[in-house]
Amino acid sequence: MKHARGFLTLVMVIMALTGLTLAGGLWTEADAAEEAFPCVAEAKLDKEIASEAQLEELSCFFKRWEGSDNLHFKVTIKNVSDQPQQFRVNIFLDNGKGVGGLIPTKAANGLVKPGESGAFVYPVAGMANKAKGITLKISTIGQ
Numbered sequence: 001m002k003h004a005r006g007f008l009t010l011v012m013v014i015m016a017l018t019g020l021t022l023a024g025g026l027w028t029e030a031d032a033a034e035e036a037f038p039c040v041a042e043a044k045l046d047k048e049i050a051s052e053a054q055l056e057e058l059s060c061f062f063k064r065w066e067g068s069d070n071l072h073f074k075v076t077i078k079n080v081s082d083q084p085q086q087f088r089v090n091i092f093l094d095n096g097k098g099v100g101g102l103i104p105t106k107a108a109n110g111l112v113k114p115g116e117s118g119a120f121v122y123p124v125a126g127m128a129n130k131a132k133g134i135t136l137k138i139s140t141i142g143q
Contacts, residue, residue: 017064034062039073039134044094046135050128052081053138054118063123071127076119077103077138084111086141091122092132099124102141 017049036059039045049055057076063068079085086107090100103118112118 040131044133048137050139052079052085052140053087054078054080058136065123066125069128071124073099073122074119076117078117079112079114082114084113086111088139088141092106092135093131097124097127
């Protein structure tokens with residue numbers, strides 16, 4: 001009886017270690033999935049950017065969100081005006097999906113100061129593929 005219990009304990013420990021090893025491998029794959037890539041070719045990107053803004057970065061990567069790997073857009077904008085600004089970002093995809101929001105997300109936390117940059121990452125729910133075409137609109141609040 002003691003031998004059976006000892007053997008069962010050994011089997012449980014081996015299973016637990018195997019599970020932890022596999023889970024560690026999943027974390028590595030998730031990190032690798034977050035490698036940024038160009039969202040689309042320049043010819044497939046329509047941009048409407050306010051004169052107060054300069055697009056510093058538009059990159060894409062896949063990351064787990066809401067239970068599955070989804071396309072994420074990272075947008076970084078530099079304020080090239082002489083006034084603090086809050087920017088509205090809209091990203092429209094060729095398949096009809098769209099995402100967007102504000103940079104910074106809340107004006108109460110402060111605006112993007114002149115010469116400084118703000119960034120945000122926008123996930124696209126249910127988008128497991130790369131986009132084929134994008135329309136990017138950046139405006140200031142009040143425009």
